[in-house]
Amino acid sequence: MTVLFRHLFLSLFLLSSIGWAAGEPQTPEEAKQQIQALQKDLKKLNSWLKDIKSERSDVEKQLEGKEKDIQELLKKIQSIQESLKKGEKQLGELRVQQRSLQLSIQQQNEQIAAQLRAVYRSGNEESIKLLLNGDSSEDAERLVQYNRYFSNARQSLINGFVTEVSDLNLVEKSIRSHRAQQAKEETELVAERNRLTSQQADRRDLLAKLDKDLATGDKRAKQLVQDQKNLQDMLQRLEEALADIQIPDQDVPFSSQRGKLISPLKKLSELSTNGSINLGGVTLRAKEGEPIHAIFSGRVVFSDWMRGFGFLLILDHGDGYMSLYGYNQSLLKEVGEWVGANDTVAMAGSTGGRPDTALFFAIRHNGTPLKPLSWVRAG
Incomplete structure (x- = not known):
């Protein structure tokens, strides 16, 4: 599985890195072949995600489908x-x-x-x-x-x-x-x-059914542990896959930006930690549909729905640094896209089973969770 992930993201990064090393594809046929290779690797990623999702209950699957339908409607309304x-x-x-x-x-x-x-x-x-x-x-x-x-x-x-x-x-x-x-x-x-x-x-209605299914504290705790384990596993795979991939030099390195990074929200107000020391994330108050901003320039390496975190977007900032944004109403960037600091990457929501609107926010470095709020400027 790790090999597939490594191959996927190597292909993805190398495809869009051609402009730096060897220029654009020389012929339309070369460009077509590169796109086909990328699409093939993306199918492998989807297969891995399906394996994870197959473990969920029918209600959870329905919830994902409904939240994806809502995301598409919101995009259409915005258009x-x-x-x-x-x-x-x-x-x-x-x-x-x-x-x-x-x-x-x-x-x-x-x-x-x-x-x-x-x-x-x-x-x-x-x-x-x-x-x-x-x-x-x-x-x-x-x-x-x-x-x-x-x-x-x-x-x-x-x-x-x-x-x-x-x-x-x-x-x-x-x-x-x-x-x-x-x-x-x-x-x-x-x-x-x-x-x-x-x-x-x-x-x-689906959330009410899900709450009923998880009525016992023990069952809810087990699901939380499993959700965190799934995310931790995926992050580890991503970090391994990205370890050997060089991102073009930034004018200012991420490591020098502690306390200076763009805030993901206009105002920062912590609701609670995510309940996981390993993930090191925080849950921030947000308004429904509020723009979520990239804290620093980077590449989108994950943009999909994940149980427990809803619509989740992960950015790779190079040098082992990554930032995570979860519970979103909709995602505005796709895997492989470059974003700049302060770019809007998502809209705040309550997906993934949350009863209220919030943002799950985390920063990691070489697999180690950091205290995210100590890295960003006050909103």
Whole structure:
């Protein structure tokens, strides 16, 4: 099993490290082969996770499925909200353009009307003068050229007027289209939120069943020990797999950042320890959907649901340092992705069977748990 893990993460790290050592894949075929190799190794990881998950009860399996459904709904709702926000911005820009065109058309309309009145008056006066004074043909020709010049200028003004009217029609058509799309997305958003409410109610029912199954303190304690053992086992495998993999040099090493790291939450308020000296994690108060931030730059080496910890994300920071973030409502990064310090990597939640919203937070170095709160700045 350790060999599979080592192969998986070596492939994963080497694939995305090609840019540092040997440049990008030389051909599309090489890139395709690398991706296929990575996908094959990811299947091996999933197989190991399935072995762990097969030991759980039916209610626990249902809980995982429900929490994953909720995560997908939340992502869809967020996507719709972002689309609505973008659409509202575009609609605002179109309305500004509409007002500008309307004003320009009004001004051109007034200019054309004023010119027509002036030409009418001027034309009549000059014609009468020619008849009464008997001016020469040269004067008459000059008057014709003068009128032709202003006629061309008027025509240019009229052409611009017609173009802007056409532009205005297109803008107003686009506004109507944007409004229709927004109405559709708002309807979809309401439907998805209703689905989310229903799924969350189902999750509460599952939690109640799980609590009933674990009514005895002895059974609950055994599950807690098993959950911690599973996580400890996985961390050991990860640490062994990552031991020989070099992360590109950081501008500032993780080891020098004690007390200076970014806080994972805006405010740090400890609920309790996780109940395990070996893991050394803490449980922090959080608001549902609150952004969870990476404490330092690193690579995502785990991003999945795990019993007892819900949606769990693990970052490798190099030099044997890792940080863990659990109980999340949803995970925003996938295995293999690079993140920067303060990047949002997850949204706070209560997955994994927790009754309230919180964040499980831990830092490890070469397999040894550290006191995580002593490494981060106050939120």
